[in-house]
Amino acid sequence: MLRVTLSFLAGSVLATGLFAQAPKIEFPAASPAATVKQRVGVTDIEVNYSRPSMRGRKIFGGLLPYGEIWRTGANNATKITFSTAVKFGGVDVPAGSYALFSIPGETEWTVILNKVPDKWPWGAYSYDAKNDLVRVKAVPQRLPVPVETFTISFSDLSKESAAALMLYWENVRVPVAIEVDVASTLVPQIEAAMAATEGKKPYFASAMFYYENGLDLKKAAAWMDAAIAEQPDAFYMIYRKGLILEKAGDKTGALAAAQKSLEMSRKAPGLVGTEYTRLNEALIARLK
Incomplete structure (x- = not known):
């Protein structure tokens, strides 16, 4: 009987909050x-x-x-x-x-x-x-x-x-x-993607990566051709093909790409046409 009474009293004390646990307080850090x-x-x-x-x-x-x-x-x-x-x-x-x-x-x-x-x-x-x-x-x-x-x-x-x-x-x-050595990380991934038999291949981005990092320019030119084949009206890609060929020492091919891109960019509306007209004209001037 005494044990039951004590248990009841303890429960009553807890219920009234006399033994309630102190709340956790987060103080501001001196060094956050x-x-x-x-x-x-x-x-x-x-x-x-x-x-x-x-x-x-x-x-x-x-x-x-x-x-x-x-x-x-x-x-x-x-x-x-x-x-x-x-x-x-x-x-x-x-x-x-x-x-x-x-x-x-x-x-x-x-x-x-x-x-x-x-x-x-x-x-x-x-x-x-x-x-x-x-x-x-x-x-x-x-x-x-x-x-x-x-x-x-x-x-x-x-x-x-x-x-x-x-x-x-x-x-x-x-x-x-x-x-960081970006090439050592990306080149194996790019080569694996290009060797895959299924899925869309990152032709344009891969070509530009190889061009910008001085890697295999023949592959870069081939991948840019594949990208252009998917988007024949993309004169900005044709311009970049000219850059790749220029870097590879193929002035004749670079000049042909720049002239083709220039013809298309002159017909393009808005600022993008104006920009690529200027870029192609500068490329042609370098190649002549």
Whole structure:
């Protein structure tokens, strides 16, 4: 009887909320988490990091002493992931995820990829250099205006196969070059697609890729012919056939393609006709 009474009382206390569980509260982070993603060629790069702010403090040579390992962010060590192999600061790096550490210096930084991306809660306190995969040197650049909050971004994407990883904080910017070998990834895929017996083949895109990357120009010309056969009125493809033949040293063939494209583009309405008229005229002038 006593056990039943106690059970009833306990249930009543819970029901009234006297023993209710405290709610989970999310407080704002001093260094909020961030993710930055960038595609370079056909390679996806992702960086996960936390972003500390200056808050009136001197950062490099102060809060972060020169010559000491830094997690390159706040909280957990920064993590960077490459979907394919890359060159990081000129050094070959396989596809995968890495912890991104750095050693700031007044005139030179060391930027590090560590092979254990998820082992470093709260940064560099248990950092172990024996797990480093890559150490590269980078030259810090002075900024005219200070950056309050630490920022990682990508820039210098003028080429489809290259970019720069940029570290910004205080009055410093630190670039690290990243290069990807697009051809080694795409060429086997293109060749497999062209050898397939079924399905639509990417003739135009493949021809342009081979042309732009200085690959087999005979194949590029043949694929462009196949693309034109599918779309005989596509004067922009005929113009690009002229570019391929020009690069291959076939001036006669390039001139014939440019003249044919010029005749068609002059009849095309709107700005596209005007643009390709100009482009073909420039190509013809080069070939004569």
